[in-house]
Amino acid sequence: MAKISAVKGEYIVELLSKGIRDGPRKFMDYRKITISQGLLPNAEGSAQVDLGNTKVLVGIKMGVGEPMPDKPKEGNLMVNAELLPLASADYDAGPPSPESVEFARVVDRGIRAAGTIDLSSLFIEKDKVWSIFVDIYVLNYDGNLFDAGTLAVMAALLNTKMPRYENDAVVREGEMPKLKIGSIVTSCTYAKLGDKIIIDPTGAEESVMDARLTVTNDEQYIRAMQKGLNGAFSYAEIENLLEKTFEKSKELRKVLEGLKG
Amino acid sequence: MDRIVIPGELLAERPIRSENTLVEGNMTYATVLSLFDEAKGVLIPLESVWYPKHGETVIGIIEETRLNSYNVDLNSSFKGMILSKFSETRFAQGDIVEAVVRDIDETKTVMLMHARSLYGGKIIDIKPSKIPRIIGRENTMLNQLMQGTMSSIKVGTNGRVWIKGGDASLATEAILRIQEEAHTAGLTERIKTMLESKNGNGNKV
Amino acid sequence: MEGGEKPELIVNGKRLDGRDFGELRSLKIEAEVLKNADGSAYVEWGNNKIIAAVYGPKEALPKHISDPDRAIIKCRYSMAPFSSLEEHGRTGPNRRATEISKVTKEVFENVILLDRFPGSEIDIFIEVLQSDGGTRAAGITAAAVALVNAGIPMSDVPYAVSAGKVGDKIILDLNKIEDNYSDADIPIAISPRTGNVLLLQMDGSLTKEEFKQAFNMAKEAGKTISELQKSALVDPYRKLAEKYKV
Structure with missing residues (x-):
């Protein structure tokens, strides 16, 4: 995503070919993860994730609206991502880029597929359901938005309180129960550079990666996958990364499970 | 007939470097839809994009x-x-x-x-891969076309043919037929017959 | 993914349309169906009807997007508003189409020899005229044929197909109703020469073992799809050549 100087890119590739990563990490290490919840009291739920220098904020608002015509008994979940111009010199203001659309949709698919939110519990009455608006704001880009985004959305959902719907109005006062959360999902994103594969790429690493694979899972199942960019993976590589994901996701899930909400 | 190959198809387990091949190690693959002459190791593209070369x-x-x-x-x-x-x-x-x-x-x-x-005349667009056949070996096909239609014809390797005068519509018809049948045997003969039977003057080709 | 009452998708070991688990729908591919485009292809894949066209290489415009070292690819996947069995669709690019256009572009960036045409652009248009599940896979399969028809040099002709899961069964080439109620959907594009995976998406629930099964099923079907792609390109030439055989 980010364009960095060709010199730095070459340096990264050269190091990797020697089995070394730029910085103190090994190939399959995550950067430091810091999560804070509830920073935005006006929102029904919120969280910020710092994954190394990548900083992602998620705000969740709930509203009452009509269900989708093909799912009249279910609430709506809408995930949107903004690659804000303040987050990187390479981001422009303007209509959503294909990158931001893909980002939002991959995060959405993992959470939706795992049934993290029981959408049928959001049904109010005929033609009236709760809609959950999830907005992912990228405040600083330094690679691996997918994993940071999924973590931040999960953390924000765990922090979300349900408003009440009384006399045709949304009431955000008094006793507000927590939004019920089903299974917790996390994603692991891998970057392939030449024949080397690393987890949790930085912005500089992403700028020279050939291909990307994101695997979203819960404890039991793979819930979503997305391969990106013009490079390719062999089947054997994918199989290894699926294995690796079930191992590494335990670390991420532990961070989420340690949250107070 | 020669083998018709598609991009990615293995041509030979030896390097054959040409405009339309891809060599990886000792393996040579086609990169466009082509006829492959196994004996000579020559690839003749059926569909290709024009790439300019000196002297064309x-x-x-x-x-x-x-x-x-x-x-x-x-x-x-x-x-x-x-x-x-x-x-x-x-x-x-x-x-x-x-x-x-x-x-x-x-x-x-x-x-x-x-x-x-x-000056004047008209241009028709032809697939660049078919241009060599419109010219023919040592200009045989092109000369035959010009004699059979009394048209002036100029052929550009970039996929453009300019036609002026004579029976330009017959020339066009013949050129489009050459484009269509470029890879078939006995084409020069068939075009000759076509020109002789259709030209109004009964010109011998 | 699920909505409304979930129908039985597998009855007596067969799918609703009578197919076996690993069976492709009927697939017809035709090359060079449009006059203006430099290359084109039409695919009927089950009830999907998809047309793909390629323009270029041509001068990359606007100038600032051009890359002095290689061709750039633009890809537009689009569903006609009348294409689905359900209500009239919204026209223009939506988020789903934007994403599919992006991942499709990335598939072809892998196989097109971009450095042969620096500073140029190659446009790939995929129009879904009628949809019945698996349109992105069908679109990629069609666009690959259109690119060869346009004479664009490539290292391989990729194919795509979707696999999925219904209950605990892995099935191939999901149609719309199967897709709507499946437990997983996995579109895959592969470069047959190298076996490289060029597109991989998935959502639903899947174990590693199930993924392996789905992948192998897609790869097996790939033989048939590749063969049909090749026939679409080669047969018109072969027929003419045989007609005039000396």
Whole structure:
């Protein structure tokens, strides 16, 4: 995503070919993860994730609206991502880029597929359901938005309180129960550079990666996958990364499970 | 008949370097739909994109006249250019020109030489991969076309054919048929028969 | 993914349309169906009807997007508003189409020899005229044929197909109703020469073992799809050549 100087890119590739990563990490290490919840009291739920220098904020608002015509008994979940111009010199203001659309949709698919939110519990009455608006704001880009985004959305959902719907109005006062959360999902994103594969790429690493694979899972199942960019993976590589994901996701899930909400 | 191959198909377990092959180690693969002559190791493209080469004749259209040069449309991602200092003729926007590729500069502009105007007539677009067949070995097909139709015909390797005078519609019909049947046997004979039976003057080809 | 009452998708070991688990729908591919485009292809894949066209290489415009070292690819996947069995669709690019256009572009960036045409652009248009599940896979399969028809040099002709899961069964080439109620959907594009995976998406629930099964099923079907892609390109030439055989 980010364009960095060709010199730095070459340096990264050269190091990797020697089995070394730029910085103190090994190939399959995550950067430091810091999560804070509830920073935005006006929102029904919120969280910020710092994954190394990548900083992602998620705000969740709930509203009452009509269900989708093909799912009249279910609430709506809408995930949107903004690659804000303040987050990187390479981001422009303007209509959503294909990158931001893909980002939002991959995060959405993992959470939706795992049934993290029981959408049928959001049904109010005929033609009236709760809609959950999830907005992912990228405040600083330094690679691996997918994993940071999924973590931040999960953390924000765990922090979300349900408003009440009384006399045709949304009431955000008094006793507000927590939004019920089903299974917790996390994603692991891998970057392939030449024949080397690393987890949790930085912005500089992403700028020279050939291909990307994101695997979203819960404890039991793979819930979503997305391969990106013009490079390719062999089947054997994918199989290894699926294995690796079930191992590494335990670390991420532990961070989420340690949250107070 | 020769083998028809598609991109990625293994041609030989030895390196054969050509415009339309991909060599990886000792393996050679096709990169376009082609006829492959196994015995000679030669690949003849059936569908391909024109790539300019020194000495080739092209047919262009003057797109823009500038102080010292002309920008020439070549029906391609490559832009043509005629430098005024190399051309005695002056061109106007929209002129049809026949020219020869001098070289391709570092900005991927095709520098042209020996440019001259083609007045009147019409241009038809032909797949670049079929152009060699329209010319024929030692110009045989092209000469036959011109004799059989009494048309002036200029062929540009960039996929343009210019036709003027004579039975231009017969010439067009014959050229489109050559494009269609370029890879078949006995084509020169069939075109000869076609021209003889259809030309109004009964000209012998 | 699920909505409304979930129908039985597998009855007596067969799918609703009578197919076996690993069976492709009927697939017809035709090359060079449009006059203006430099290359084109039409695919009927089950009830999907998809047309793909390629323009270029041509001058990359606007100028600032051009890359002096290689061709750039633009890809537009689009569903016609009348294409689905349900109500009239919204026209224009939506988020789903934007994403599919992006991942499709990336598939072809892998196989097109981009450095042969620096500064140029190659446009790939995929129009879904009628949809019945698996349109992105069908679109990629069609666009690959259109690119060869346009004479664009490539290292391989990729194919795509979707696999999925219904209950605990892995099935191939999901149609719309299967897709709507499946437990997983996995579109895959592969370069047959190298076996490289060029597109991989998935959502639903899947174990590693199930993924392996789905992948192998897609790869097996790939033989048939590749063969049909090749026939679409080669047969018209072969027929003419045989007609005039000496």
